[in-house]
Amino acid sequence: MSDDSxxxxxxAGPAGATALYWALYRYYRNTDKSHAFERDTAIEAKPVTGSDTQVGETRGTQQRRIDGDNVGDYRQRVKRLR
Structure with missing residues (x-):
């Protein structure tokens, strides 16, 4: 009897490890509470609006940079249209 005690x-070691793994998996994955975008969200497509206006033309590959690039000022904010 003393050997069985x-x-x-x-x-308890493997059982505790299994319980801890399952608890952490359920906490971080929470698959029962997650939002299934493809299933739960209805998307209605609308026709594309806008226009295609050609503003310039560049031929060949002689230019190494694009005019007006912001490589040197990468923190410049985009101005919103009002």
Whole structure:
């Protein structure tokens, strides 16, 4: 009988590890509470509006940079249309 009393301690290790893994998996994955975008969201497509106006033309590959690029001032904000 004294040999069997420590058997629960050996079984508690894998059982505890399994319970901890499952609890962490459920906490971080929470698949039962997540939003399924494809299933739950209805998207109604509308016709595309706008226009295509050609503003310039560049031929060949002689220019190494694009006019007006913001490589040197990368934190410049985009101005919103009002």
């Amino acid at each position: 420590g058997l629960w301690l050996l079984a």
